[in-house]
Amino acid sequence: GGAAGAKAGAAFADGDGGVAALFAGKGGGKGKAKGKAPVPKAALVAPKKQIPQPKKKLRKFWWTNDKCKLLVFGRPDLPPGTVWDKVGDDTSRLALAEFEDTFEDAKSVTIQPKPSPAVAQEGQDAGSSGIIRIITDGNLTAAVESSLKKLPALEAVAEALTTFDDDALSIEALGIVQQYACPTEDQLARLQGMKAMHPDWALALPEQFMWVLGNLGSAKEKAEIWQFVREAPDEFRAPREMLNGINYVLDGLMESKSIPRVFGYILAAGNYLNAGTPRGQADGFHLTLTFQECLNCKGKNDVTLSRWIFDSLSRTQPQLLEDFVAELMPLLMKVSRAWVKKEGDLEVQKEPMVVLSDCESMLRTLKTQVQDRNIRMQQVLRRIADVTDPFKLNMPSRMQAVELEVNRLSDMLQKSLDRFKSLLSWFRLDPQMGSGDFCLLWDDFLIPSPLLNKLDAQMKKEFAQAVFIQGKSTRAFTLDEMLILWGIKPYEVPKPARIKADKVAIPTPVENRGKRKLNPQDTRTLRRPDRAPTSRLSANPFTVGEPLSGNGTTSRPTVRL
Numbered sequence: 001g002g003a004a005g006a007k008a009g010a011a012f013a014d015g016d017g018g019v020a021a022l023f024a025g026k027g028g029g030k031g032k033a034k035g036k037a038p039v040p041k042a043a044l045v046a047p048k049k050q051i052p053q054p055k056k057k058l059r060k061f062w063w064t065n066d067k068c069k070l071l072v073f074g075r076p077d078l079p080p081g082t083v084w085d086k087v088g089d090d091t092s093r094l095a096l097a098e099f100e101d102t103f104e105d106a107k108s109v110t111i112q113p114k115p116s117p118a119v120a121q122e123g124q125d126a127g128s129s130g131i132i133r134i135i136t137d138g139n140l141t142a143a144v145e146s147s148l149k150k151l152p153a154l155e156a157v158a159e160a161l162t163t164f165d166d167d168a169l170s171i172e173a174l175g176i177v178q179q180y181a182c183p184t185e186d187q188l189a190r191l192q193g194m195k196a197m198h199p200d201w202a203l204a205l206p207e208q209f210m211w212v213l214g215n216l217g218s219a220k221e222k223a224e225i226w227q228f229v230r231e232a233p234d235e236f237r238a239p240r241e242m243l244n245g246i247n248y249v250l251d252g253l254m255e256s257k258s259i260p261r262v263f264g265y266i267l268a269a270g271n272y273l274n275a276g277t278p279r280g281q282a283d284g285f286h287l288t289l290t291f292q293e294c295l296n297c298k299g300k301n302d303v304t305l306s307r308w309i310f311d312s313l314s315r316t317q318p319q320l321l322e323d324f325v326a327e328l329m330p331l332l333m334k335v336s337r338a339w340v341k342k343e344g345d346l347e348v349q350k351e352p353m354v355v356l357s358d359c360e361s362m363l364r365t366l367k368t369q370v371q372d373r374n375i376r377m378q379q380v381l382r383r384i385a386d387v388t389d390p391f392k393l394n395m396p397s398r399m400q401a402v403e404l405e406v407n408r409l410s411d412m413l414q415k416s417l418d419r420f421k422s423l424l425s426w427f428r429l430d431p432q433m434g435s436g437d438f439c440l441l442w443d444d445f446l447i448p449s450p451l452l453n454k455l456d457a458q459m460k461k462e463f464a465q466a467v468f469i470q471g472k473s474t475r476a477f478t479l480d481e482m483l484i485l486w487g488i489k490p491y492e493v494p495k496p497a498r499i500k501a502d503k504v505a506i507p508t509p510v511e512n513r514g515k516r517k518l519n520p521q522d523t524r525t526l527r528r529p530d531r532a533p534t535s536r537l538s539a540n541p542f543t544v545g546e547p548l549s550g551n552g553t554t555s556r557p558t559v560r561l
Contacts, residue, residue: 130201134190134210144180144206151176158212161219164226164390174227181209182220218380222391225380228373229398235366236405242359243412246435249331249354250419254426258323266290266309273297273305287427291445306445311488314479322479328442333474335443337452339460346460348452348469350443352436356417363410370403451485463491 135141151157151173160168161177169177183191191211195201203211213219253259267285274280294306313321334354339346377399384392420438424431429438452464460469467481483489 130198131204132191132194132198132201132207133204134187134194135204135206141204141206145204147176147180148205148209151181154208154212157181157209158216161213161216161222161226162390164222164394166230171227171230174223174230177209177213177223178220178227180206181213182223183210183214188214218383221376221380222395225373225377225395225399228369229395229402232366232402232405235362236409239359239362239366239409239413242354243409243416245330245334246354246356246359246416246420247412249334250416250423252327252330253423254419256327258320258327261320262313262324265313266294269305269309284428287429288441291441294445295448295450306448307486307488310483310486314483314488318479325446325479325482328446329476331439332443332446333476334439336471336474337447337469338471339465339469345453346457348449350440350449352439354435354439356413356420356435359413360417363406363413366406367410370399370406374399374403446482447485459491462493 133141135144152160152169156168157173157177187210191207191214195203195211263285267282270285270290271280271282274282291306294309295304297305299305299308310321313324334352336351336353337348338351340349341347377395381392381396386392420435421431424433424438447468452460452468455464463484467477468485480489484491
């Protein structure tokens with residue numbers, strides 16, 4: 001605290017009390033610090049080792065501090081049963097002359113560390129000046145100070161927690177404020193006690209934040225609620241996008257015209273295979289079992305029933321098969337496919353990206369968080385007497401907007417669940433089937449994992465990787481690409497596009513632009529076009545050398561001046 005802090009503190013006020021005095025460093029009231037009654041000190045055990053007598057003044061070696069006491073046998077800091085029980089006095093083993101020459105302190109080379117008054121115990125008197133610290137762990141202090149240095153100035157942080165301007169503090173900064181800058185009740189009580197005992201001492205950086213924000217009143221709760229209402233829109237994005245995607249898929253399946261026709265084709269093939277048996281007069285089939293059986297039922301040359309159906313439809317009713325794939329594409333794009341290495345080979349791993357139960361869990365968590373923050377907000381509001389307080393004026397409406405959005409998403413989720421149950425009933429599927437299993441059912445029917453796994457390394461790399469294995473960044477594939485996977489259409493390696501080079505005139509070098517080529521037979525005078533020849537140039541023309549022989553060879557051009 002100081003005069004600058006007092007000036008900044010007077011610029012704003014809080015409903016729980018003014019903060020003008022906080023930066024002045026005069027707070028917490030007078031009186032002795034609260035705490036336990038003093039415990040009588042145990043009798044001090046004197047050290048038993050001999051006191052060395054060096055002939056020179058040596059540098060100091062600071063291996064004790066306020067936390068690391070001198071280890072002496074018989075004292076609580078060094079109980080029996082340690083390695084030190086076997087260590088004796090080996091001073092005589094030192095080469096004392098060499099040792100003293102090496103560590104002589106001629107001009108006090110070693111600077112004695114400060115006695116660390118900042119970590120003085122409550123009630124300790126260390127003089128008229130010092131630094132107050134209640135966080136005495138060195139590693140923790142370094143971590144806290146490093147985080148607090150990422151924040152704006154203390155005055156700006158305190159002002160932001162009274163005005164709640166979203167531009168004043170980032171969401172990341174609010175997290176740091178809650179974790180490191182706001183004291184607990186015990187820390188604030190200790191800080192008040194030490195300031196009462198040492199009113200002239202300065203505060204370390206973490207303690208400055210604790211002192212100011214601790215006296216603001218409900219600073220941590222306000223920061224937590226403020227952060228929540230700001231993060232809520234981002235938290236809503238994932239469930240909203242998931243619900244929109246699910247509804248789009250459900251609409252496409254319920255309104256599909258090609259699915260019933262393809263099912264009829266499969267039903268006819270199954271009845272025909274079961275001709276002459278009670279199974280040959282079915283009016284429908286179970287999707288889960290039938291899709292798997294279509295892949296397991298093999299004919300000549302190991303052609304599966306699935307492959308035969310797709311091959312037959314591609315030749316006889318190509319438009320129907322194309323519509324079938326297109327109408328299922330929104331669902332197929334909700335399944336991520338990625339390679340995983342197993343026993344030295346690549347195998348596909350599928351994972352649904354549309355799971356209603358996950359969305360339901362996310363919204364349940366958000367609803368619980370809204371209820372919890374709402375209770376805390378009401379507790380804070382009851383402690384604010386000023387009706388013009390910014391928190392009291394703005395935060396309830398922002399929390400209400402968050403609550404309304406949660407309720408709206410919950411209604412969307414319930415409608416999606418009802419529609420999904422209707423879809424399961426429509427397909428005669430298990431009503432307990434999850435949306436993820438539903439997506440995998442269709443994906444395994446059109447893009448079976450065994451087909452992808454049995455491709456050779458080149459096809460996996462050049463074809464499957466580009467078409468089907470996209471992770472979560474899925475893309476739509478074409479009917480032809482699906483037929484290539486099934487081996488119905490041949491795969492043709494794409495030829496690199498040939499770029500026809502146009503004839504382009506080679507530009508003349510810059511240094512030669514505007515110059516005329518020299519002809520060995522040309523003896524005309526060359527003049528610069530930008531100025532008229534001078535009398536000297538006229539008298540000494542620039543000429544070209546004559547041929548040296550009659551065989552057509554010429555000498556290099558010469559200049560006559």
